[in-house]
Structures are given as structure tokens and as C-alpha cells.
Amino acid sequence: MKSLSLKLQGMSCAACASTIEKALNQTPGVIDGQVNFGAEQAQVNYDPDRTSTDAIVHAVEAAGYQAFPATSATGEDELEAAQRQAQQDLTWRVAVGVVASMLLMLGMVPMALPWHLPFLPPWLHHPWTQLILATPVLVWCGQPFFTGAWKALKRGSADMNSLIALGTGAAYIYSLFPTIFPNWFAAQGRPEVYFEVSAMVITLVLLGRLLEHRARRQTSAAIRKLMGLQPQTARVRRGDTLDTLPVEQVQLGDIVLVKPGEQIPLDGEVVRGPSTVDESMVTGESIPVEKSVGDEVIGATLNKTGSLQLRVTRVGQDTTLAQIIRLVQQAQASKAPIQKLADQVTAIFVPVVLLIAAATCVVWLLATGELSLALINTVGVLIIACPCALGLATPTSIMVATGKGADYGVLFKGADSLELAHKIQTVVLDKTGTLTAGQPTVNNFIAVEGTAQGNEQQLLRLAAALEHYSEHPLAEAVVRYARDQGIPQSDINALDVTDFAAVTGRGVTGEIDAHAVRLGTRDWLVDQGLPVEVTTKQGTSLSAYQATWEQAGQTVVWLAVDGNVVALFGIADTLKPSAAEAVDRLKRLGLTVAMLTGDNPQTARAIARQAHITDVKAQVRPDGKADAIQAFQAKSRKVAMVGDGINDAPALAQADVGMAIGTGTDVAMAASDITLMTDDLHGIVTAIRLSRATLGNIRQNLFFAFVYNSLGIPIAAGVLYPIWGLQLSPVLAGAAMALSSVSVVTNALRLRRFQP
Ligand SMILES: Nc1ncnc2c1ncn2[C@@H]1O[C@H](COP(=O)(O)OP(=O)(O)OP(=O)(O)O)[C@@H](O)[C@H]1O
Ligand SMILES: [Cu+]
Numbered sequence: 205m206k207s208l209s210l211k212l213q214g215m216s217c218a219a220c221a222s223t224i225e226k227a228l229n230q231t232p233g234v235i236d237g238q239v240n241f242g243a244e245q246a247q248v249n250y251d252p253d254r255t256s257t258d259a260i261v262h263a264v265e266a267a268g269y270q271a272f273p274a275t276s277a278t279g280e281d282e283l284e285a286a287q288r289q290a291q292q293d294l295t296w297r298v299a300v301g302v303v304a305s306m307l308l309m310l311g312m313v314p315m316a317l318p319w320h321l322p323f324l325p326p327w328l329h330h331p332w333t334q335l336i337l338a339t340p341v342l343v344w345c346g347q348p349f350f351t352g353a354w355k356a357l358k359r360g361s362a363d364m365n366s367l368i369a370l371g372t373g374a375a376y377i378y379s380l381f382p383t384i385f386p387n388w389f390a391a392q393g394r395p396e397v398y399f400e401v402s403a404m405v406i407t408l409v410l411l412g413r414l415l416e417h418r419a420r421r422q423t424s425a426a427i428r429k430l431m432g433l434q435p436q437t438a439r440v441r442r443g444d445t446l447d448t449l450p451v452e453q454v455q456l457g458d459i460v461l462v463k464p465g466e467q468i469p470l471d472g473e474v475v476r477g478p479s480t481v482d483e484s485m486v487t488g489e490s491i492p493v494e495k496s497v498g499d500e501v502i503g504a505t506l507n508k509t510g511s512l513q514l515r516v517t518r519v520g521q522d523t524t525l526a527q528i529i530r531l532v533q534q535a536q537a538s539k540a541p542i543q544k545l546a547d548q549v550t551a552i553f554v555p556v557v558l559l560i561a562a563a564t565c566v567v568w569l570l571a572t573g574e575l576s577l578a579l580i581n582t583v584g585v586l587i588i589a590c591p592c593a594l595g596l597a598t599p600t601s602i603m604v605a606t607g608k609g610a611d612y613g614v615l616f617k618g619a620d621s622l623e624l625a626h627k628i629q630t631v632v633l634d635k636t637g638t639l640t641a642g643q644p645t646v647n648n649f650i651a652v653e654g655t656a657q658g659n660e661q662q663l664l665r666l667a668a669a670l671e672h673y674s675e676h677p678l679a680e681a682v683v684r685y686a687r688d689q690g691i692p693q694s695d696i697n698a699l700d701v702t703d704f705a706a707v708t709g710r711g712v713t714g715e716i717d718a719h720a721v722r723l724g725t726r727d728w729l730v731d732q733g734l735p736v737e738v739t740t741k742q743g744t745s746l747s748a749y750q751a752t753w754e755q756a757g758q759t760v761v762w763l764a765v766d767g768n769v770v771a772l773f774g775i776a777d778t779l780k781p782s783a784a785e786a787v788d789r790l791k792r793l794g795l796t797v798a799m800l801t802g803d804n805p806q807t808a809r810a811i812a813r814q815a816h817i818t819d820v821k822a823q824v825r826p827d828g829k830a831d832a833i834q835a836f837q838a839k840s841r842k843v844a845m846v847g848d849g850i851n852d853a854p855a856l857a858q859a860d861v862g863m864a865i866g867t868g869t870d871v872a873m874a875a876s877d878i879t880l881m882t883d884d885l886h887g888i889v890t891a892i893r894l895s896r897a898t899l900g901n902i903r904q905n906l907f908f909a910f911v912y913n914s915l916g917i918p919i920a921a922g923v924l925y926p927i928w929g930l931q932l933s934p935v936l937a938g939a940a941m942a943l944s945s946v947s948v949v950t951n952a953l954r955l956r957r958f959q960p
């Protein structure tokens with residue numbers, strides 16, 4: 205199965221979205237297709253053996269819309285061109301509409317005003333002049349509405365095009381009669397024509413669409429910015445030659461040179477450095493990062509001070525930037541749960557409005573006996589009823605917010621996680637790698653037998669040889685310590701380890717030179733029946749060492765050889781500089797903060813104290829972390845889990861919102877709902893605050909849209925007429941509807957001012 209994102213062009217309302225959805229799902233080979241009206245995107249899963257991108261694009265075109273593959277650069281260009289063209293076309297229609305409508309209005313002025321205006325020729329008011337002015341507006345400017353309505357009718361449905369076509373068409377056709385048979389209508393006492401109504405409504409609605417179009421293009425500015433970050437060329441060294449190649453031709457393992465001030469073309473590992481790199485465009489972190497040999501660098505970031513050589517580790521669709529773009533696009537195209545309500549309302553809206561319109565017509569006709577009055581109110585209802593603002597309310601805010609998140613290095617996987625994050629009450633943080641830097645170092649080492657006869661060296665050699673096989677951060681610390689104590693790496697490698705076993709959350713064992721070596725927690729050794737009440741040659745018990753070190757926030761690892769405890773390691777990991785401040789900020793947002801760790805309670809509490817956390821769950825096995833999250837949820841709290849992504853995966857999945865912190869690796873992105881691109885814990889605060897701001901924004905939008913429709917329809921239907929004689933002219937209805945969409949989009953764009 206492959207998935208495909210399509211950019212769509214030509215949709216005018218939510219009904220168009222369902223038409224495209226249907227067309228996609230009827231295409232052979234398409235497994236499922238989802239269309240998001242607000243984001244103007246489709247997300248398609250398909251079987252590459254049975255269909256192709258071309259065939260899918262074709263299916264959308266056959267349904268009467270345009271589609272462009274979202275990830276390809278050419279697709280982006282074509283989309284740009286199509287959007288520009290659509291906008292130009294719209295501008296022309298609006299221009300013609302405005303001129304004609306102005307003239308029509310001028311013709312109406314003498315009717316509305318009591319005095320005589322000599323500069324207005326009386327023929328401007330003549331029905332035939334009005335007919336001649338209104339016809340091009342209706343036929344040409346209004347053509348998109350009429351074709352749209354016709355398409356809907358052929359499907360046996362109705363959409364906002366139908367409402368506008370019906371409204372303006374009815375006013376126009378009705379007006380034809382007094383124009384052609386003036387005498388008969390004059391005898392009835394109502395010779396008025398309403399050509400200006402249909403022309404102005406069409407012009408206003410088109411104007412609204414034009415403004416909305418322009419505003420909506422700004423909502424995808426973030427994606428365009430990300431795409432623009434992609435460097436075009438790379439300086440590649442192959443053999444002795446140095447070539448400047450387009451990035452598409454660079455292969456995995458190529459050596460790339462980057463001069464100071466240049467953009468790093470692709471993800472890679474530094475093979476010659478050092479330098480500092482500005483990663484703010486990807487991580488949102490503005491302080492440049494030191495990079496030396498062995499460090500990973502991200503494509504599209506900026507090399508600052510030194511010359512770098514790197515070995516390319518990811519190309520094409522696998523690069524961090526490509527993944528970010530894909531993630532943001534998918535998030536923008538996904539539907540937020542809150543949108544379902546709006547969708548449901550929109551779905552039943554048009555039929556309901558048609559019924560209300562019919563009722564309005566009948567009631568007015570019966571009550572007043574005047575066809576023209578009944579007609580004008582009905583037209584008003586049809587025009588004001590358009591639910592287009594409702595359809596835009598949620599997706600535009602989501603678009604802007606996900607883009608904004610990417611700006612600050614916070615990647616939301618979907619609109620649902622963006623929505624959920626505002627409900628979070630408890631934030632659970634993993635210790636190692638999340639609160640701490642994840643680079644533990646051995647601060648203390650004590651051997652029971654002391655340093656006699658190189659005993660210490662021998663023990664370190666055994667410990668390092670065993671830990672060499674473990675990928676645990678503590679293991680790396682032990683190996684590094686042994687090397688720092690003068691044990692060459694070759695010595696460590698030379699030792700043969702058999703029967704190696706790593707027990708998660710406890711430690712490691714193995715056979716070295718016929719010695720059974722074991723490294724891990726005290727409890728584990730106790731469980732294995734090893735005596736742990738051991739005293740050093742100086743006469744201090746190991747337990748005393750353990751207690752002191754743990755008080756200082758160190759993790760104590762016990763070393764046993766052939767069933768005897770022989771040494772202790774005290775391993776410290778430093779708290780991230782941002783930890784305590786970020787925790788304080790979370791608390792100020794009204795959240796409770798807890799820590800979850802596999803480490804022992806004393807060490808955990810010492811670290812937690814530094815980070816201003818009081819709620820600590822320690823000695824939790826990796827498989828128990830998900831249960832711990834469930835325990836929080838059982839207290840009916842919405843829980844966010846923040847972890848470094850790989851061993852915390854079950855807990856991240858169990859939490860209502862899982863946040864992976866640190867790098868943008870595939871695994872981390874897959875397991876979490878939100879990926880924080882920096883190590884910095886402030887990203888958690890940004891994510892939650894952005895979610896709250898977005899939800900607030902969506903609620904405002906929905907309120908605008910609902911209020912506008914639910915107040916507008918009864919007023920247009922004339923319920924206020926018997927009371928205050930108040931009536932909503934269809935022209936005002938058209939203006940109001942244009943304004944409502946524009947105000948919703950403008951309000952959504954306010955989110956661009958969000959600051960973390
Ligand atoms: N390879 C190892 N070498 C030595 N000790 C180990 C090893 N693996 C696990 N341990 C012991 O088991 C304990 C729990 O390990 P675990 O990986 O579950 O949590 P952690 O990394 O300490 O903390 P966190 O849960 O915050 O990431 C460690 O604190 C350590 O004492
Ligand atoms: Cu509308």
C-alpha cells in the first residue's frame with residue numbers, strides 16, 4: 205500500500221469534497237481516500253500494483269476538479285500556477301461584477317432618494333438597461349455557481365452553489381416578467397425589477413471568495429517556507445574530484461563539503477569538523493549547536509563558523525526535512541474531532557435551508573398576497589444560509605497552527621493531537637534522556653579489594669567488555685569511564701564475552717574468561733541470591749556508599765564476579781538546563797507534573813527535586829510504564845507522556861498524547877502524537893499552549909459561523925418584520941455571507957502571531 209497527498213483546486217464547498225471523495229473511492233486500486241475541504245487536500249491510500257498517481261489525478265479531474273501531487277516540486281509549481289490562474293479569473297469576474305453592479309445601483313438611487321439628481325440619466329433606471337447590465341454578471345460572473353449547481357443537481361444533491369444559483373436566478377427570472385410585460389404588472393401595482401439584487405449578490409459572493417482565496421494562501425505559508433528550505437545543490441567529493449551536483453543525484457555515503465555560511469544540503473554524519481550549526485529552521489532553537497566528528501547534522505540547516513565534511517546518511521524522501529514536510533502536510537489535511545460536528549451540520553444544512561426558503565415563500569405569499577415581497581425574502585434566506593464559514597472554521601485554524609508549530613520545532617502528527625493537547629491535565633516525564641541530558645558519566649567507582657595489584661583495572665576491563673554489548677546509556681558511561689582510566693579500546697574488544705544477556709530494567713550478564721560477570725541493580729543481585737552486605741577493605745559497607753551516592757542523584761550499578769560483589773559504580777546524569785524552568789511553566793499552566801523512571805527511588809527523588817517535581821514513580825520496568833500511565837488515566841485525567849521515543853514507546857502510545865523529545869528519527873515520530881525537534885523541554889509548553897490557543901480560535905470561528913447563520917436565516921425569513929418592520933435585503937445578505945468567510949479566515953490567521 206502506498207499513500208499519496210493531493211492538493212486540490214476548484215472546490216467551492218464541503219459538498220465538492222464529498223464528490224471528490226466518492227470519485228476517489230470508486231477508482232479501482234484505491235484503498236481509501238479522504239478529502240479535507242478547508243486544507244484543499246486529499247489523502248489517498250492505494251495499491252501501487254493496480255493504480256498509479258496519474259490514474260488517481262485523472263479520476264479527480266474527471267469529477268471536475270484539479271489535483272496535484274503534494275510532495276513533488278513540479279506538483280507544487282503546477283498548483284501555484286493553477287491557484288494564480290484561478291485567482292486571476294476570479295479577479296476579472298469580480299471586476300466586471302463591480303462595474304455592472306455600481307451602474308445598477310446608480311440607476312436605483314432616484315428610487316431610494318426623494319430628490320432629483322440631474323446627472324443621472326433616467327434611462328439608467330429603465331428595466332431594459334438594468335436587464336442589459338445584469339445579464340453578463342449573471343451569465344459570466346455567476347457561471348461558476350450555475351455550473352456548480354448543475355453538477356450538484358446531476359448528482360441529485362444541492363450545495364452552496366445551488367443556494368446562490370437558485371436565489372439569484374429566481375430574482376433575475378422574476379424580474380424578466382415586469383420588464384417584458386410592464387403594463388400588466390403596473391396594473392397589479394408592483395412593477396419593480398430586482399436585477400440589481402442578483403448582480404450584487406453574485407458580485408459580493410465572488411468578492412468574498414476572492415478575499416478568502418488570498419487569505420487562505422497565507423495559511424499554507426509555513427509549508428511553502430519549509431519547501432523553500434530544501435537546498436538545490438551539494439558539493440560532493442567522489443575520489444579526487446569535487447563536483448557540484450543537484451541534491452537528487454547525491455547518494456548515500458557520499459562525502460559532502462560545506463563551507464562556512466553555506467546550507468547543509470542533506471542529513472549526514474560529520475567526518476571532518478568542527479563547526480557550529482544554526483538549526484533554528486528545523487528545531488526552532490535559535491542558539492547554534494556545536495558539531496564535531498561523529499555528530500549528526502540535518503539537511504537545510506546553516507553551517508556557521510567552520511568547514512564541514514559529512515557523510516550523507518539520508519537522501520530523498522527520508523531526509524529529516526522531507527519527513528517534516530510530509531508530517532505537517534498530513535496533519536494539515538487531517539480532520540480534527542471538533543470538525544465532525546461542523547461537518548454534520550453542513551451535511552443537513554442545505555436541504556433544511558431549502559425547506560425554510562419554501563416555507564418563507566408560502567407564508568409571505570399567503571400573508572401579504574404579494575409575490576415580489578415573498579420572492580425577495582426567499583432569496584434573502586437562500587443567500588444568507590450558505591454554510592461556507594462553518595466549513596472553514598476548523599480547518600483554517602488547524603492549517604495555521606500546525607504550520608506555526610513547525611516553526612517552533614513542534615510537529616503535530618494530526619489535527620486530533622493538536623486538539624487533544626489542550627485537555628491535558630497531567631504531564632508525565634521520563635527521567636533519562638528527557639529530564640536529564642541522557643549522557644551519564646561515572647562519577648564514583650569503588651572496588652571492594654581496593655587498587656591492589658591492578659585489581660581495579662582488571663574489574664573495569666571486565667565491566668567494560670560486558671557493557672560493550674549493551675546500548676543502554678549507563679553502559680556507554682561505564683565503557684567511557686574504563687577508557688578514561690587508561691584501558692585501551694583494543695583490550696576491551698579482545699575479551700571474549702559468551703552467554704551475554706541484557707535484562708531490561710535490571711542489568712547485564714555474561715561469561716568472560718570463565719568468569720561469570722554481572723552488572724546491574726542491587727535488587728537484581730539480591731533476587732539472584734548474591735550476598736550484597738559487603739564491606740570494603742577500608743571497612744565501609746557498600747550500602748553506605750550506595751546511600752550517599754543516591755542522595756546526590758547518582759545511579760548505583762553493582763558489579764559482581766563469580767557470585768561475589770566486587771565493585772560499585774556511581775553514575776550521574778546532569779539535568780537539562782531547561783528542565784526546572786519548563787516544569788515551573790507547566791505548573792503555571794495549571795498542570796500536574798510527574799516523573800516516571802526505571803531508576804531507583806532515591807536517585808529518582810534527588811533528580812526530581814532539582815527539577816521541581818514532587819510526584820515520582822520510580823523503579824518502573826519498561827513494560828510497566830504503560831501501566832503507570834493507565835493508573836493516572838484511571839483517576840480520570842488526560843495524560844501526556846514525554847519520552848525519548850524508543851524504549852518509552854508503549855507508554856507514549858498509552859498516553860492520551862505522546863510526545864517524543866529530541867531528534868526527528870522515524871521511530872520517535874511513529875510512536876508519538878507530537879514530536880519535539882529539540883532536546884529543550886520548553887517544547888512541551890509550546891505544544892500545550894499552541895493547542896489551547898488553537899482550540900480557542902476554532903471556538904471563536906465556530907461561534908462566528910453559527911451565530912451568523914442562525915441569526916441571519918430568521919431575519920432574512922422576515923420574523924422581525926411583523927415586530928419592527930425589519931427586513932434583510934438580499935444584497936445585505938450577500939454582503940454578510942462574504943464577510944463571514946473572510947472574517948473566519950482572518951481570525952484563523954491571527955494564530956500566526958502565536959509566540960511560545
Ligand atoms: N546495561 C545496564 N548496565 C547497568 N545497569 C543497568 C543496565 N540496564 C539497566 N540497568 C539498571 O536497571 C535500572 C533501570 O533501567 P531502565 O532502563 O529501566 O531505566 P533508566 O534508564 O535508569 O531510567 P528511565 O526509565 O528514566 O529511562 C537502571 O537504573 C540500572 O540500575
Ligand atoms: Cu456560501
Ligand SMILES: [Mg+2]
Nearest residue numbers: 636637802851
Ligand atoms: Mg531510559
